[in-house]
Amino acid sequence: MRAGETTGGSESAAASETTGTTSGAVVVGPDGLARPTWAATDPLLREYYDTEWGMPVTGEAAVFERLSLEAFQSGLSWATVLRKRPAFREVFHDFDPDAVAAMTDGDIARLMQDARIIRNRRKIEATRTNAHATVMLRADGGLERLVWSYRPERTPLPRTPQEVPTTSPESVALSKELRRRGFVFVGPTTMHALMEAIGIVDTHLVDSHRRGSSGVWNPDGTPRLRIATLG
Numbered sequence: 001m002r003a004g005e006t007t008g009g010s011e012s013a014a015a016s017e018t019t020g021t022t023s024g025a026v027v028v029g030p031d032g033l034a035r036p037t038w039a040a041t042d043p044l045l046r047e048y049y050d051t052e053w054g055m056p057v058t059g060e061a062a063v064f065e066r067l068s069l070e071a072f073q074s075g076l077s078w079a080t081v082l083r084k085r086p087a088f089r090e091v092f093h094d095f096d097p098d099a100v101a102a103m104t105d106g107d108i109a110r111l112m113q114d115a116r117i118i119r120n121r122r123k124i125e126a127t128r129t130n131a132h133a134t135v136m137l138r139a140d141g142g143l144e145r146l147v148w149s150y151r152p153e154r155t156p157l158p159r160t161p162q163e164v165p166t167t168s169p170e171s172v173a174l175s176k177e178l179r180r181r182g183f184v185f186v187g188p189t190t191m192h193a194l195m196e197a198i199g200i201v202d203t204h205l206v207d208s209h210r211r212g213s214s215g216v217w218n219p220d221g222t223p224r225l226r227i228a229t230l231g
Helices: 011-017 043-051 060-073 078-091 097-101 105-111 121-140 143-148 169-180 188-197
Strands: 026-028 034-036
Touching: 034 043, 043 078, 060 078, 060 097, 060 121, 060 143, 060 188, 097 121, 105 121, 121 143, 143 169, 169 188
Parallel strands: none
Antiparallel strands: 026 034
16 A cells, blocks of 8 residues: 555545544544545545554565555455455465465456456466465565565655655565566555554655654654564
């Protein structure tokens, strides 16, 4: 999910559920907390923003899940993916790479009939392909270490959604390396969204109550924490 991304909420709905703004970019809710517009109205997105988005994600299965879901999100709203996440976890075996890599063409055909998930054959097949690549990557440090090794020296300081980057030199480099390793559906924009979602960069708006909340970055964009064991 990219900060500022349209998720289908209307401006009138936002106005009815908020109490004002501290800037032209964030909305102050009834709880007194400032959030970007995309996270201000839909309860599911608000909960995700307040508890998950931008927080450090480590562990092979957890990083593989986020990479997979970002690929499914391409062209769709993140709210759609979140609502289907329980079903995704069920059909993809809690994103255990070994189990997903072992899925057969028959399994793929069965998933194409499952209305609980996003039935895009290329994305479903990509999840299996990326599971294979994840398993192979274990011999060279693993997916978690590789992805986190692209953490930049500083993180952006966006004050408006327009200032939030959608790619970076690091996301371009990560995309190229993952493709070299056999991954698919890992373009620079998708990888930047992954980096935002799992805390590798902090693109919370400066006036948001979540800015600097991950423990990885200070609010001024300087690093606070180096995740142990990661590159």
